[in-house]
Amino acid sequence: MKSDSLLKPLLFTATAAAFLIPGELTSPDGEIFEALPVHADTIGLPPTAFAQSIEVPCRHCKGRGTSLRLDIAVEDASRLTLNGFELYPNADPWRGDLTASVVAHNGREREERLGYSLAVTPVGMDGEQQMEVVGIHLRVIEVGNRFMQDIPAIDMKLIKAPNSEILIGAIDILEERDSQCQSLWCRATKMLSGTFHGGCSKAHRRPSHAGHGEADHRMHKDGRPKHHHHHGHHRNWRQLFKNVATQIFLPGLAGLVAGIGVAIIATILCTFVVHFVRIVRRGRQGGSMCPARRQRTRVTEVAIAEEKVGLMEQDDERSSIELAAEKQ
Numbered sequence: 001m002k003s004d005s006l007l008k009p010l011l012f013t014a015t016a017a018a019f020l021i022p023g024e025l026t027s028p029d030g031e032i033f034e035a036l037p038v039h040a041d042t043i044g045l046p047p048t049a050f051a052q053s054i055e056v057p058c059r060h061c062k063g064r065g066t067s068l069r070l071d072i073a074v075e076d077a078s079r080l081t082l083n084g085f086e087l088y089p090n091a092d093p094w095r096g097d098l099t100a101s102v103v104a105h106n107g108r109e110r111e112e113r114l115g116y117s118l119a120v121t122p123v124g125m126d127g128e129q130q131m132e133v134v135g136i137h138l139r140v141i142e143v144g145n146r147f148m149q150d151i152p153a154i155d156m157k158l159i160k161a162p163n164s165e166i167l168i169g170a171i172d173i174l175e176e177r178d179s180q181c182q183s184l185w186c187r188a189t190k191m192l193s194g195t196f197h198g199g200c201s202k203a204h205r206r207p208s209h210a211g212h213g214e215a216d217h218r219m220h221k222d223g224r225p226k227h228h229h230h231h232g233h234h235r236n237w238r239q240l241f242k243n244v245a246t247q248i249f250l251p252g253l254a255g256l257v258a259g260i261g262v263a264i265i266a267t268i269l270c271t272f273v274v275h276f277v278r279i280v281r282r283g284r285q286g287g288s289m290c291p292a293r294r295q296r297t298r299v300t301e302v303a304i305a306e307e308k309v310g311l312m313e314q315d316d317e318r319s320s321i322e323l324a325a326e327k328q
Contacts, residue, residue: 049167050074056173058102059150061143065105068114068140072156077165080136080158088136088158088166091118102143115142123157132160133169 051073058066075081080088085098098114116138123133136156141147157169 045167049169052168052171054154054171054173055103056140056152056154058143058148060146060148061102063102063104063108067103068143068151069101069103069109070154072168072171074166074168080156080166080168082138087118087138088120088134089164091120100140100143112144113142114140115147116140130162134158134160134166 051071053069053071055067055069058068061068071083073081078089079086082098083100085096086092098116099111100114101109102112103109119137121135121137123135125132134157136158137153138156139153140151141149143151153174155172155174157171159167159169
């Protein structure tokens with residue numbers, strides 16, 4: 001339904017444009033018809049159907065109040081260009097770069113190369129007129145090798161005839177919502193203020209007297225008025241807690257769990273690597289030192305044995321000398 005509502009006003013303009021697309025006529029009628037001076041002004045087509053110039057704000061560009069000047073035009077009746085760069089039907093970045101004039105608030109201009117994302121989608125088709133509406137969505141994401149996040153996107157609608165000739169139907173600049181509110185504190189504050197203001201305004205809104213009826217003055221059977229339960233604030237608090245949990249705590253908890261998980265995995269990997277390196281080093285050192293240690297052990301054992309033999313011989317000599325002395 002949305003595409004049909006958009007298609008009707010665009011195809012109304014396309015119907016007028018159809019007069020620019022003469023059918024094949026036989027000679028000499030064709031030569032006479034082609035010789036007639038037919039211009040856009042004579043059939044009521046506005047100049048904006050062929051060319052438009054817009055300025056898109058660039059808040060993070062150098063300078064205050066900076067904007068991008070974009071000249072959109074139809075060339076050769078079948079090509080849509082932006083500052084001379086072809087966007088439709090063949091957007092080939094290898095043929096050249098998309099550039100734009102960056103205009104400061106004081107009027108100074110400088111030429112910068114733009115990085116962009118482009119999407120071309122068919123919007124609708126009129127079976128009777130055989131006119132097609134083509135949607136082009138352009139977003140500038142880079143200005144002079146600097147990435148930008150808050151530049152509004154550009155939405156264009158083209159009217160395409162059966163012979164591939166095109167007209168500009170509409171150009172819209174899509175402003176970003178909450179482009180200035182990127183921090184967590186800003187979003188939380190805005191969410192809380194919206195919850196309280198919206199909830200309280202709904203809770204304390206009083207109906208007019210003209211709307212009072214039996215539903216507003218319901219009575220018990222004994223004549224006592226029924227108690228009105230005010231659930232507005234309870235709903236507001238529940239909505240507040242729900243928003244805080246889903247938009248603040250859950251993202252924070254997810255980030256915390258992810259960070260702890262990464263830290264644990266990194267610790268396990270580092271511990272495994274350290275133990276593996278130690279085992280490898282010990283194996284290498286043990287294999288290289290075993291022959292030397294064995295040789296040293298053998299030499300030490302031989303020296304100890306010889307020392308014991310020498311001590312025993314000395315003890316025998318001393319004992320023999322003592323026995324001889326006693327006999328004398």
